Amino acid sequence: MTISTAVAPRRGRPPKVSRFRLETRQALVRYGTELLTEQGFVSTGIDQILKHLDIPKGSFYHYFASKEEFGLAVIDAYGAYFARKLDRWFSDTSLAPLERLAAFIDDARKGMIRHGYRRGCLIGNLSQEFGAGNEAFAGQLEKTFQDWQRRLASCLDEAKEAGQLAPRADTAQLAAFFWIGWEGAVMRARLTRSDAALVLFSRTFLDNLPE
Secondary structure, three states: OOOOOOOOOOOOOOOHHHHOOOOHHHHHHHHHHHHHHHHOOOOOOHHHHHHHHOOOHHHHHHHOOOHHHHHHHHHHHHHHHHHHHHHHHHOOOOOOHHHHHHHHHHHHHHHHHHOOOOOOOHHHHHHHHHOOOOHHHHHHHHHHHHHHHHHHHHHHHHHHHOOOOOOOOOHHHHHHHHHHHHHHHHHHHHHHOOOHHHHHHHHHHHHOOOO
């Protein structure tokens, strides 16, 4: 269902969905992503989302059979959004490959500061929240991590070709290690409301790459 913008003006603040001209499903997923990133899946109520967006409950269940299905849609959307962000940084040929990674790290660090450390990584947050307790979520979350690892490994492969990494470097293993450590650093940054863990991990990772 598309929210039409061709309606008579109403007094007061216009509905958020109409103002941004978003389709209802997109609005649900977008705001759901924001809330789940900040407060987790269990603590986020569907009614909270619907009230904020001024959307009736029937519309929600038109698009999603359950809260779990909604959560999986949010994971998909966040994974795709973040993959595009990685591609934007990792394909920037104006920078050498390892400088692209450093630029991504700095951008992510500044993003956490900008949001007051309220938001971390949705995929990392939900992985902590669910672990292997929910097979559907666990499978989708791991699939997302694997996708991010492949994208970073490709960037590291370019670093090998450019002579920034030793030929013996196992780029798949390095990429897996990066995301394991980075997610831990993001979690610690949220806990301490400081970028110290992000800086420490990223410097240690980059300084110890095989040359």
